Amino acid sequence: MDVILLERIAKLGQMGETVKVRDGFARNYLLPLGKALRANEANKKRFEAERATLEVRNLERKSEAQQVADKLDGKAFVIVRSAGETGQLYGSVAARDIIDALAAEGFNVGRNQVELNTPIKAIGLHKVVLHLHAEVEITVQINVARSADEAERQSKGETLTSADAIYGVDEDALKPEDFFDPEADGEEEEQA
Incomplete structure (x- = not known):
């Protein structure tokens, strides 16, 4: 079906273009x-008559989205979830959870504006792209942690899933002898 676009649509075209879509x-x-x-003569005339108002409306939406983007710029949002010692979440963080975190800070963003191809399944700092308008997008940081204290430590650059963070052990100082005694293993086999 041929249609006349009334606004810019990503990966499809600009306002006023006639494109073929499914x-x-x-x-x-x-x-x-x-x-x-729909692309027909009557609608082409209608579009040309309304073009100026459509462009003004699009410009207003873009400026509103840009204002929100300026407020979101450089912000990090904390999401607290249960996770195992290795940092693997028991659930996951989806677009809905990100929207809830943004709403708690006073930002109204739709689920279709959050670009999250796969849910977040591990603690840590994650970059998420928000498409606030066809021409305005911004990246925010999502800090997924087990607690607010842990989120604060993560934001300072501390890793919380290594052996050092979990067990308080320096990974570089670990030796194989610390984990097993080769002589003890041999003695157990002989007794059995």
Whole structure:
């Protein structure tokens, strides 16, 4: 189906372009949300008549998104989750959890604006891209930790999943003899 775009859509085109998209994408997403019109003569004339108002509206949305992006710039958000000693989360952190963390700080972001290809499954600092507008995107830092204290230590650059952080042992000082005694293993086999 050919449609006329009423706003810039990533990976599809600019405002005013006529593009060919799949019928389902047009019927279920672009047309109901007012992001496009069917490409016919009547709609082309309608678009040309409304072009100035559409450009003004798009500029307003972009400036609002840019203001939010300026407020989010350099911010880190803490998400506390249960995790094992190796840092593996018992659950995961999904886009919904990131939206909740942003909302707690007063930022209203939609789930479709969070680019998270796979859920976060380990503690640590993670970069997440937010698409606030087709032309405005920003990267925020998500600090996933077991506690607020641990999140603060992580933000200072401390690693919390190494043997040093978990057991209080310097990994470089560890030797194989610290873990097993080769002579003791041989004696047990002879007794058995």
